[in-house]
Amino acid sequence: MRLKRRGAASVALLAxxxxxxxxxxxxxxxxxxxxxxxxxxxxxxxxxxxGKGLEAMIADFKKxxxxxxxxxxxxxxxxxxxxxxxxxxxxQANQPPDSFQGHAGAELLDYIKAGQLESVNFLYDEQKLRDxxxxxxxxxxxxxxxxYSVPVNIHRSNILWYSPAVLKEAGISKPPATIEEFIADLxxxxxxxxxxxxxxxxxxxADHLLESVLLGRLGLDAYNALWKSGADWxxxxxxxxxxxxxTILSYANAEAASTDWQLAAKNVVDGKAAFxxxxxxxxxxxxxxxxxxxxxxxxxxxxxxxxxxxxLSDSFTLPKxxxxxxxxxxxxKEAASKEGQDLFNPQKGSIPARTDADTSLYKDYLAWxxxxxxxxxxxxxxxxxxxxxxxxxxxxxTAVGLFLKNKNTANFQKALVDAATKGISAx
Amino acid sequence: xxEEGRRVRRARTWLPGLILLSPSIVAIGVFVYGLIGxxxxxxxxxxxxVISPQRFVGLENLTGLWGEERWNGAVQHAVLFTAVFVGGAxxxxxxxxxxxxxGLRGEGGFRAVxxxxxxxxxIATGIVWRWLMNPAPGERASGLNLxxxxxxxxxxxxxxxQNPTWGMGAMAIPAIWQMSGYVMALVxxxxxxxxxxxxxxxxxxxxxxxxxxxxxxIPQLRPVTLAALIILGHISLKVFDLIVAVSGKQxxxxxxxxxxxxxxxxxxxxxKGAAIATYMLLAVAVxxxxxxxxxxxxxxxS
Numbered sequence: 164m165r166l167k168r169r170g171a172a173s174v175a176l177l178a179x180x181x182x183x184x185x186x187x188x189x190x191x192x193x194x195x196x197x198x199x200x201x202x203x204x205x206x207x208x209x210x211x212x213x214g215k216g217l218e219a220m221i222a223d224f225k226k227x228x229x230x231x232x233x234x235x236x237x238x239x240x241x242x243x244x245x246x247x248x249x250x251x252x253x254x255q256a257n258q259p260p261d262s263f264q265g266h267a268g269a270e271l272l273d274y275i276k277a278g279q280l281e282s283v284n285f286l287y288d289e290q291k292l293r294d295x296x297x298x299x300x301x302x303x304x305x306x307x308x309x310x311y312s313v314p315v316n317i318h319r320s321n322i323l324w325y326s327p328a329v330l331k332e333a334g335i336s337k338p339p340a341t342i343e344e345f346i347a348d349l350x351x352x353x354x355x356x357x358x359x360x361x362x363x364x365x366x367x368x369a370d371h372l373l374e375s376v377l378l379g380r381l382g383l384d385a386y387n388a389l390w391k392s393g394a395d396w397x398x399x400x401x402x403x404x405x406x407x408x409x410t411i412l413s414y415a416n417a418e419a420a421s422t423d424w425q426l427a428a429k430n431v432v433d434g435k436a437a438f439x440x441x442x443x444x445x446x447x448x449x450x451x452x453x454x455x456x457x458x459x460x461x462x463x464x465x466x467x468x469x470x471x472x473x474x475l476s477d478s479f480t481l482p483k484x485x486x487x488x489x490x491x492x493x494x495x496k497e498a499a500s501k502e503g504q505d506l507f508n509p510q511k512g513s514i515p516a517r518t519d520a521d522t523s524l525y526k527d528y529l530a531w532x533x534x535x536x537x538x539x540x541x542x543x544x545x546x547x548x549x550x551x552x553x554x555x556x557x558x559x560x561t562a563v564g565l566f567l568k569n570k571n572t573a574n575f576q577k578a579l580v581d582a583a584t585k586g587i588s589a590x
Numbered sequence: 591x592x593e594e595g596r597r598v599r600r601a602r603t604w605l606p607g608l609i610l611l612s613p614s615i616v617a618i619g620v621f622v623y624g625l626i627g628x629x630x631x632x633x634x635x636x637x638x639x640v641i642s643p644q645r646f647v648g649l650e651n652l653t654g655l656w657g658e659e660r661w662n663g664a665v666q667h668a669v670l671f672t673a674v675f676v677g678g679a680x681x682x683x684x685x686x687x688x689x690x691x692x693g694l695r696g697e698g699g700f701r702a703v704x705x706x707x708x709x710x711x712x713i714a715t716g717i718v719w720r721w722l723m724n725p726a727p728g729e730r731a732s733g734l735n736l737x738x739x740x741x742x743x744x745x746x747x748x749x750x751x752q753n754p755t756w757g758m759g760a761m762a763i764p765a766i767w768q769m770s771g772y773v774m775a776l777v778x779x780x781x782x783x784x785x786x787x788x789x790x791x792x793x794x795x796x797x798x799x800x801x802x803x804x805x806x807x808i809p810q811l812r813p814v815t816l817a818a819l820i821i822l823g824h825i826s827l828k829v830f831d832l833i834v835a836v837s838g839k840q841x842x843x844x845x846x847x848x849x850x851x852x853x854x855x856x857x858x859x860x861x862k863g864a865a866i867a868t869y870m871l872l873a874v875a876v877x878x879x880x881x882x883x884x885x886x887x888x889x890x891x892s
């Protein structure tokens with residue numbers, strides 16, 4: 164009996180020793196391999212144009228850093244839902260990849276506050292990135308003096324896509340420039356045609372529309388102030404914007420909740436709807452569908468937002484305790500470089516964050532976007548991770564969802580005020 | 591010496607069994623009950639962001655939920671869904687079983703057809719029914735509404751799960767489609783388990799066919815019915831995959847499981863997510879525990 168117990172004890176001890184060794188082994192790897200042998204980059208770019216863009220950037224990286232082995236740790240799944248869950252568990256286990264993708268801005272705050280990211284200010288100084296990125300962009304991704312990511316591309320959120328054919332049928336000569344004109348046009352389309360005035364998708368596309376309506380009604384400065392301390396979400400201007408939002412929604416398709424963003428946008432190029440507000444990834448989708456810009460579809464800044472670029476950006480980070488920090492820094496240099504960004508963006512269907520990009524590479528919509536990027540004021544997208552941290556973002560989504568259900572504007576505004584109070588105190 | 595020997599012999603009867611079972615006992619202890627305990631601990635803490643301290647705050651998170659419009663809506667949705675789904679699947683399952691019990695020709699084939707949907711995952715069911723239940727009007731109509739239009743039943747067209755009041759009832763239709771065959775199989779097995787002699791005896795006593803079922807067969811099927819109710823009930827209260835496949839993360843079809851997922855993975859509010867998980871566990875326990883008590887009691891009696 165005693166022998167048996169001793170046997171069990173030694174088995175248990177052996178197990179503990181093994182575990183400890185495994186743990187130490189991991190640590191040792193992390194500390195001794197801090198050089199530039201290998202780099203593991205985590206993203207959710209696995210297919211389509213973005214997958215190709217990433218591959219092109221990797222090829223260029225390998226050419227410049229032949230001694231570094233590149234490990235592409237991309238996790239499939241739209242807008243990174245799966246990838247973020249995998250990433251969260253790796254960070255929790257203190258086994259970060261060497262660099263991971265994230266939306267630039269407040270979406271990274273949870274990582275920053277948990278001490279999981281290293282500031283990359285040194286890289287901005289060394290590579291003189293402040294000179295090539297717009298000043299406002301750098302300001303909007305700086306937290307307490309520190310920058311935590313390198314934006315590789317820029318998308319625009321406040322785009323109004325429209326069908327020239329449907330507008331002609333309704334007798335509308337040009338896209339609406341203000342919210343009032345927009346509402347009048349929606350009414351005209353409803354009265355004069357049997358098309359959908361504004362094509363909308365599931366709940367998140369209403370979140371997406373909301374930020375453009377807020378920007379269009381409040382203007383640049385008041386919109387940007389909504390996300391900082393002292394924000395006033397209870398102002399009459401916000402009330403007005405929310406009432407406009409309600410009016411616009413009343414012209415939407417009845418089946419919106421059953422529609423994904425692709426189908427909602429496709430309604431425009433198929434001539435079934437007059438308008439759709441969606442980010443400029445829709446241009447890439449229309450290209451895939453084989454549609455011709457300016458004839459099958461056309462675009463303008465969302466009503467009331469001309470001259471303002473509501474941006475969002477995919478960026479790469481430098482996790483603390485990255486196993487191969489030097490190689491990770493080399494990767495960030497690639498992501499920040501003119502060549503890297505010009506290889507990636509034409510494939511992905513976005514524009515480079517750098518203002519010195521090679522304009523000849525960008526055609527049709529992208530040529531227009533690049534020109535606008537250089538000459539617009541910047542506002543950060545709420546829904547796509549720039550201005551609101553994760554909890555605030557979810558609270559706004561909940562408020563919008565409840566509003567879609569009960570159409571109560573007063574409750575909606577109150578929920579947004581509460582969300583802002585909570586969100587600002589947490590950021 | 592004699593005492594010692596008896597003890598050893600007694601140990602010989604239970605010890606090997608215990609040793610064989612111990613890995614799974616330990617695993618269940620840690621991974622099921624340990625994690626349930628940990629979840630409850632998180633639900634009672636102030637762990638609302640990645641960095642907030644995990645102080646004990648009592649029942650604050652659990653009571654706070656009831657002041658929220660979203661939580662109350664999610665609970666109402668879950669109750670409506672459960673009522674329609676469990677009621678519908680039980681009713682349909684019973685009807686199918688009674689029909690098949692009549693000695694239909696090709697019964698085996700029908701049984702297989704009705705059981706097949708169970709082999710499909712809720713995700714696949716959801717994707718198909720998302721399309722079938724599309725409420726688009728006019729020329730954009732598709733799925734069931736289009737079918738109704740074509741066969742002259744246009745008045746049946748409706749907005750399905752997008753209806754703000756009764757939508758979750760429509761959401762239960764795919765679930766009924768999927769699970770009624772399972773109820774049928776359970777009930778049919780129960781019906782076949784009633785000895786023919788009992789029915790004959792009732793008939794000899796002058797009972798009509800309806801009375802044979804009402805007074806003799808159905809009372810024998812109470813345990814089967816109860817088992818089916820419990821299985822459907824607990825599936826229904828924690829439904830997640832079907833909702834996500836049909837609608838995604840939208841308030842109009844919000845249920846506790848979807849709310850929990852969003853709190854943990856989107857908002858990183860771990861305490862609130864754990865509080866919702868605790869309520870879901872309690873809701874399922876309300877179904878399961880009485881059943882366990884009941885089955886233990888009947889086992890003891892027999």
